[in-house]
Amino acid sequence: DGGITQSPKYLFRKEGQNVTLSCEQNLNHDAMYWYRQDPGQGLRLIYYSQIVNDFQKGDIAEGYSVSREKKESFPLTVTSAQKNPTAFYLCASSTALSNQPQHFGDGTRLSIL
């Protein structure tokens, strides 16, 4: 079955540590996205990519970095510069960067030790 796989499901970060969240899709979608979700809030866009080797900052990119070396993969690194990283992180994809429905992974819950 086609879908989006995020790993790990739960992740713990120590102070000053960078961590990388994995996102892989086999839907053959061109566009991929990373969102952050905090309790009681909607989804806020961190980064998005419409093609390989190209990505753009979203609304809250500070303290995060991404890469898009393969169409299927869009990993997100939460750097030590992100002072409040505890959140639920969701990866999504769509056929193109347009008003197409987005398909989401199951998410990664990141916590600070």
Next chain:
Amino acid sequence: GQQVMQIPQYQHVQEGEDFTTYCNSSTTLSNIQWYKQRPGGHPVFLIQLVKSGEVKKQKRLTFQFGEAKKNSSLHITATQTTDVGTYFCAPWYYKLSFGAGTTVTVRA
């Protein structure tokens, strides 16, 4: 970025009752999507509205796009326990912008 307001933020419904959640924008929208997120789950696409005054139905769910394309609503009839979750509207500007959502709980 562009903002949309979803009301109410929380909706406690008796099983079998109807309810409506609203999504309001100060600017004209080109189109709007609706998603549902079950507790502990991820958002799932429900529907997209494009035309002014458009009404679409999915079983007990009725979605409407306002005539001025500045607001949208989701009406659920005869609420069931399976309707529990958070419903997000997501207007498209140059990207999807999610509202804060309406979290629905159901009293059996």
